[in-house]
Amino acid sequence: MSSQLTTQFTTHNSKPVWRLIPLLDAPGNVQMAIDRWLLEQHQCGKHPPTLRFYTWSPVAISLGYHQHKYPQDWQKLTWQGEKIDLVRRPTGGRAVLHQGDLTYAVVTSGLPSSRIQAYTKICEFLIQGWRSLGINLHYGKAGRGYIHNPNCFGTATGADLVTTDGCKFIGSAQLRRGDFILQHGSMGLHPDNHLFTQVFGTEPRGNIQLPLHLTQEKIITALITAAQDCLAMELHVQPLSQEEWRVIEGVKE
Numbered sequence: 001m002s003s004q005l006t007t008q009f010t011t012h013n014s015k016p017v018w019r020l021i022p023l024l025d026a027p028g029n030v031q032m033a034i035d036r037w038l039l040e041q042h043q044c045g046k047h048p049p050t051l052r053f054y055t056w057s058p059v060a061i062s063l064g065y066h067q068h069k070y071p072q073d074w075q076k077l078t079w080q081g082e083k084i085d086l087v088r089r090p091t092g093g094r095a096v097l098h099q100g101d102l103t104y105a106v107v108t109s110g111l112p113s114s115r116i117q118a119y120t121k122i123c124e125f126l127i128q129g130w131r132s133l134g135i136n137l138h139y140g141k142a143g144r145g146y147i148h149n150p151n152c153f154g155t156a157t158g159a160d161l162v163t164t165d166g167c168k169f170i171g172s173a174q175l176r177r178g179d180f181i182l183q184h185g186s187m188g189l190h191p192d193n194h195l196f197t198q199v200f201g202t203e204p205r206g207n208i209q210l211p212l213h214l215t216q217e218k219i220i221t222a223l224i225t226a227a228q229d230c231l232a233m234e235l236h237v238q239p240l241s242q243e244e245w246r247v248i249e250g251v252k253e
Helices: 003-008 028-043 072-076 115-132 144-148 193-200 216-230 242-251
Strands: 017-026 050-056 060-063 085-088 096-098 101-109 137-139 161-163 168-177 180-188 234-237
Touching: 017 028, 017 216, 028 050, 028 060, 028 085, 028 101, 028 168, 028 180, 028 242, 050 216, 096 101, 096 193, 101 115, 101 216, 115 137, 115 161, 115 168, 115 180, 115 216, 216 234
Parallel strands: 017 050, 017 234, 060 085
Antiparallel strands: 050 101, 060 096, 101 180, 137 161, 161 168, 168 180
C-alpha cells in the first residue's frame, strides 16, 4: 500500500483500517458493479481496502472475464420459476453457479507481486476462519488443463480451496491493476445438486456437509475475525451510502 493510503486509512495504533460492508443480497450485475467500483476507488486513493460478503438474487451463473465459450442454453435456464441471470465478472476463471453459496470480496493493495503469493496471502483468512468452524481446507493442484473446463468447480487449481477428501469448496478469481487487487470467491454452503447437474451436465465432485449449527451469520463472524488476524488490520462497518449507490447504479453494466 502506498504511504498516502497508509497514512489516510490507519488508526492510532498504526493498524490499517479496512471497510467492512455488511452482507448484501442483490442481482449479480449489481454485485459485480460494486466490486469494480471498490477497486477503482481504492486505486484512486479515495477508498480504503475493503472486505465484504454477499449473495446473489436471483440465482446466477457468473462467467470469467475472458470466458467466451459456454452452452447457449444457459441463457434460457430457470430456477424455481425465475430466470437464472448470466453475469460477467471483472475477474478471470471459469463459470460459477451462484445458488446456495456465499461470496466474499477483498479489495486491497501492497501484496506480493506474484499472483499466487497474493492469492495465498488473502486465502489465509479463509483457511483460518473455516478451521475455527471445524472445516479443514487446503489448496487445489489442477494443472493448466483446467482452462478447457467451462465449470469453475469442475477442477481445483492452486488458487482454490478444497476439503481433505478433495471436494472443491471455495473457488476464487482475481483482477490485478498494478499494485491494486480485487479478489472474490464463492463458498458452496448449500448447493442444489440437481441444478448443478442441469447447468454443467455433470454431478458435483462431492458436497461438503456443513453442521446444522453453522448459520450464515456464524460463518461470516468467524471469517471476519480471521481476516483481522491474518491481514493485520481493523475492520470498520460501513454500509453503502445513498450517494455511493447512485454512483454504482450509474456504472452498472
